[in-house]
Amino acid sequence: MTVTQPKGFRAAGVAAGIKAEGKLDLALVVNDGPLQVAAGVFTRNVIKAAPVLWSQEVLKQQRLKAVVLNSGGANAATGPGGFQDTHQTAEKVAGLFEAGAIEVAVCSTGLIGERLPMDALLSGVDTAFERLGTGDEADLAAATAVMTTDTKPKQAAAKHESGWSVGGFAKGAGMLAPNLATMLSVLTTDAVVTPEVLDKALRAATGVTFDRLDVDGGTSTNDTVLVLASGASGVEPTEAELTELLTTVSLDLVLQLRADSEGATKYVDVTVTGAVSEADAIAVGRTIAEDNLVKTALFGSDPNWGRIAMALGRVPAEIDPEKVAIAINGVTLFAKGTTAADRSEADLSGRDIQIVVDLGLGEGGATIYTTDLSHAYVEENSAYSS
């Protein structure tokens, strides 16, 4: 079990008819308590979809009874009408639980700029309500209903020895999916936790996991990660324990998202150490991870450290070229301003690639999770007509 492994949660996934193909396209996750604590992090894109604007507002209450998610339409750039559709969806779900709309978060993913088929969506909510349950089947249905260009559902869960757990599902990844861009994730826990601790733990966990997945630099209009806490385990972990388990489950989901990214033939960890700050380490790691000349070299299994040096050299961060060391798959190829070893000594024939850049200046470090840039990426992102 995943999203319903923590006690106090039920889930469902149904085919509401939002997608033409009759695929699963609507998911519902319900928190039966006793607690209904919640927290969320959202896209930093200034162009936000209606469901993001709505869910950001309701999360200010730090409590959620339910989350309703749909694929088949992002409800982004849809104007006031689109926001009305989101509000109506929340009202519909709230009515089924004698709750207020303000206790219901809404997530949407799909094409930008088109209104949702509300009749289909609202009747789908009724169907999902009837099918709410726990166990592998319910978890899989919910995780599948949010998929867009994902080829497989992403689920994860972890149990703490003291008897509480964290579970959840995710779809997409940044703007990794060709058009249906959004990264959505719903996490659940039966830990006893205050809203303040849950919020801090979620931000700490996503800060080193979801925020560090960068395939093409994209940031969706709909990106959302929500965590719901039921308290049903009766156990109250420390903030550190909660952060650790949320991080474990989030990283599991992030690596599943990377593994399913269109066209990826290499899974690349870009680790930056020795930066004067974590912010500098992240900036350097992201620039290397997003650089098309680095990504195409990796696709060609070419340990082209010159491109990595070029990329990091253009980052507005504190860098001393004489102190930079670049290692690929364990072989230091560049150090002290010049070649340290022949590039042929680094073997990139495998699927997993470790790039380690030591700036040699301080204690700041970060790892960015990315992929190569392949023919398939170009094909799927250009051929996909939207």
Add this chain to the structure above:
Amino acid sequence: MTVTQPKGFRAAGVAAGIKAEGKLDLALVVNDGPLQVAAGVFTRNVIKAAPVLWSQEVLKQQRLKAVVLNSGGANAATGPGGFQDTHQTAEKVAGLFEAGAIEVAVCSTGLIGERLPMDALLSGVDTAFERLGTGDEADLAAATAVMTTDTKPKQAAAKHESGWSVGGFAKGAGMLAPNLATMLSVLTTDAVVTPEVLDKALRAATGVTFDRLDVDGGTSTNDTVLVLASGASGVEPTEAELTELLTTVSLDLVLQLRADSEGATKYVDVTVTGAVSEADAIAVGRTIAEDNLVKTALFGSDPNWGRIAMALGRVPAEIDPEKVAIAINGVTLFAKGTTAADRSEADLSGRDIQIVVDLGLGEGGATIYTTDLSHAYVEENSAYSS
């Protein structure tokens, strides 16, 4: 004529044997005066090649007798030995003109991390000195000798009605070339000009031309644009006149660089208007120009304004989503926060694409010159073993 169209200049291009294939690989441009005023702009990459470090230093004198350029090796990340090679090259050229090494700029382009074959290079300087001349043949030889992955030489010139002119050549473009990354350009003019005016005019011209070409966000370790003024026309233009003609020739070269960029099937102008500042306009234009989802959509002739909206929404600039308007090839597809027209109304079947983003906030504007992201780009950047 191009680089030798302005009076007072001679040029040559020879095969020094730096490149294995026996291709032209060394160019020499000489200023016979009477003036020897010069200015230069260089890469902002913190990892700078030896010739860039050298030429930045000599340009502080604001005068140059000659520029020597080589392809076949960037002399970057080559340590103190590489800097010695550059110094020795400048000394060699200076000796031929009874000048000081400080009057000779050096430019190199090619693979990063390898020392240059100095015997071949220095004897090539002698050959180039003997072949110095004016006219189309000399201009073409010089423009060809700096080519790396360029498929054709880039040359341009323009004459002012008052009898002075600007000419020059260029190669590469940012990190547009797959490995041999550098953008180099040498411009000449026979205008009578002070060092201060020449420097200001060059920065103004490159600021809206070479600085606005962005195919993949790359910044080479060797990028250099030099301008040499001989004063041989006897005419002293105003700063505005000089800036205008330098800009005309620079833009001509920039559009030739874009047209020759590997794998490009679309030539895309991203124009941002209505920004609160020019800096914001440039930041938004660059982010759109570098976005792989935008670039792959354009490769697929898909007017996917949703991806443009996503890209601009992640720029750290002042943006009000309700005031943004996005037009592609003259058709406004997004305005007032929602769809303005069906994307099918925009025809992207042609080679040239105009994207105009109006932020609707202020007077800041800028145009970034870019391309699409094609299979050929991936192929040439991954297959090219370095």
